[in-house]
Amino acid sequence: MKRNVFRIVLIIIFALLLVLVNMPYTKKVEKMVFTLPGLPRPIAEVPVVITSAGQSTDTYIINDISNQLMIRSFFMPQAEVEHMEDMKSIVFAVGYSSLGLKLQGISYEDEKTRIEKLINMAKDNKLTIITVVLGGEQPIDERNEEIIRLVGAQSDYIIGLRGSSNEELLADLAENGNIPLTLVRKVKDISVPFASAFR
């Protein structure tokens, strides 16, 4: 009987510890981050290519927002350089998904190469690059961070989620590259800053 009580107590302590240790679950951003509610004037032109950086399903959300805003866009999660003819802007929906990459039949290295080629092409042709990062509650994944740094550093505008684990990283990128940054509270709120980039 005593042994059973001991075990139950042990389980309760374990569960409480789990809750206590992880609340708050993300490191607070220590420095002040000044973000814009939206861009004061449009920086991107249409047509725009919406592509994925990491093959997560977040790309489909950005595409849906774009369709709702009736922005002239082409949805190509695996867009290559040759698809970029006549395009004026490129939107990267950043989010690493191992399963998404497997589904597309590509490796992480392939994905990185594709992104690098697209960025180089965009820079060469002076296309506007917009980075949207929806991931927030996931732990900071090494690969996810690498993709954010790869795309974010070359962006003209970054949109992210406030209170996410990526917040500090996005703030650093924006500060170092002098890139406008907008952090929204909810996924739905992305519509406003996203529209401000085009209109």
Next chain:
Amino acid sequence: MTVSQRKIIENIFPTTIAAGGVLLIITGMLFPVFFQNTWFNIIMKIREAITTGDSGHLILASASLNCLSSIQSTVLYMGTILLIFNTELSSRLKPLDVFLVSLVSIVFLHWMDSLIFEIPWEPVSTLLALIISLFLFEKLFVETYNFVQVFIVTVQVFFAFQWLNIMPYFSPYLFGRRDVPYSVKISGIYLNADTVLNFTGFAFFIPFIISAFITATLFISYSRNLQMMKENHIKENEIRDMRAKALENRIYQEVKSLVHDLKTPLVTIRGLNSLTLSENENGKLAEYSERIENSVTKMSDMISSFLYEYSRQKLKASDLISYIRAQLPLEDEKIRFSINIEEDLPDIYINKIRIARAVINVLENAIVVPCKHSYKMINFDMRRAEKGINIIIKDNGIGIDESNLTKIWEIGYSTNNTSGLGLPFAKRIIEDNAGTIEVVSQRDFGTTVTIFLPSADNFEDYGGGEAIENKQYAGNCNN
């Protein structure tokens, strides 16, 4: 792990269980490979939900995701449990240490699997489900010793906890942080379906976790009831045996007193017969009187043998055979007897009447056993053996199945609608006379019964004297 639990594990094919454990672990590890397309379908469903704005696809995606994850976790869990509880580890460690070792091993396997196949797993929900499962295992397995029941309970626990991963409400508590559950949640929030996901999560978690506990309780109660029924059955059998023995003993005592009463008229017959003989010393009447005297002597011997079962006499083996032959029913034309007696057999020291009865019992079995041949052949051989004689009775009947050979010595066991007392009685009598009886049988080929009786010179070597003393002492104590 209790002693009885260990005994069960050790008894039921340890190698098979260990192999089963390894097989389950390998299956669990390769699970992402086997169900890769299902994983892809989950992604497709999430995309469809976003495109169509229908949160129903998210519920379907969640259900598929949770089924896959819970089955994989359960298979890994079962494999590890089978291995750990089948090795010496479980007996050497304390229960809490076994608990921790199981926990760490299963978490390690999940972690390895996620590294190798890059399939996400949820540590928090898996860990909590593991703790509950191991707790239930401790309770359930000790009572039921049934891995299938453990599997049924465990899969429910894992399935219940997986639903916490798709609930946006539990996101701050480290649930659902890998890409697929996170995609489900963020898509749900985007589609304003976060409340739907929270509600669905609770709607599955609460019933399944309650169901797991109820199922475990039912299995435990069922197992206890079954155990009680078995114990009752054993007790009933014991009581029945005791009653049968008591009845047998009473009948025997009654027969004994009846036989004892026969002595009185016999004494009268003998007395009157001796008077007749003294009156008529010659002629036919004298001859008849002598015959009557011989018969009275025989009958007196028989009564003495019956009343004093430990009384023995030294006699020639041929005398025993003559006595047996005189009592054998040999009228049946379909039965052929072949009697072979070796010459110069040693004298034996036995209770003639009782041993003869025992041998006749064996012979009667050979006579009544069904036969597939046109006639029944019974060979009755008496041969010299080392320090005694062997009586070998061989028939060509249908024989006895190997599985039933041990049952023939049980009182009441019979395949020929007889009382089932013959062979147990014969065995007891032969052993009381320091002999042995062995039965060899082959289905459809017949049965051979070998009775060994020690010679009179070697009777003591076979514990004959000791057996008599013990029996007599026991008899005195009972009286």
